[in-house]
Amino acid sequence: MATQERIIDNVTGHPQRVRISPRSGTLSWALQRVTSYGLLVFLTVHLLLNYYVPILRGTPLAFEDYSQRFIAYPIIYAVNEWGLLICALFHGLNGVRNVVYDMVTNSAVRRIFTVLLVVIGVYFLVDGSLTLLALMRMEP
């Protein structure tokens, strides 16, 4: 897809020429919305089970509580926890990237930040997955 040029007048009220690059960030924007819907579901379930239930019963959550949940609801609980891990990491780190892109216009600096955030995301995704596997008592 090549860079397009268009005349728009609905932003400032005056006609202006804009260049629409294929790398304009539409995918980043769309995925930020998708993960926000994911977080609304996964984080609500996670907080009800892991924040409010321990508060109501008066003791912190134990390792065995998690393992029992993974045994009782193997698919749905794993989907919820991994969905939360992926959505939270992407939404948070992409949000940091949005802030960087608002503050920095230098494309080299932007690329360094993007690579750095991807590396951080992959590291924590692997680390969090190993933690979830350990909680399921399924150490690789």
Added chain:
Amino acid sequence: VNKTFGDRYRGTVGMLAWGLHRVSGLILTVYVLFYIYSLRAAQEGAQSFNQMMQGYQTPFWRFMGLLLLLMLLFHTFTGIRVLLFDAGRGLGSQRALFWIAFVLSIAIFLFSAVIGFTNLPPAAGVSR
């Protein structure tokens, strides 16, 4: 000075909503990374995991947890407000929606703070 800029920004609540949404989002991201890192105790076994979870029961961490909950609630409700605008809804009542988001997050925060500090046995916060 760009005339359009001066025309549009009159110091209304929208800029505040945008700024607070950003700041809370950045703090929550740092917290998520910290939380995943501390949960790796589970990889060393049940005992170190339970010790770590017990460590979060101190008054300091319960207070921090409530602060984070407040930020999370505020970020969530102002985020829903943004999603509504993306769908083309509520554009005429942006200010009212900000205050609804504000009041909802304060209300759920206060509810959680009350059950958090009344429902726990008093000894649980100090030692067990």
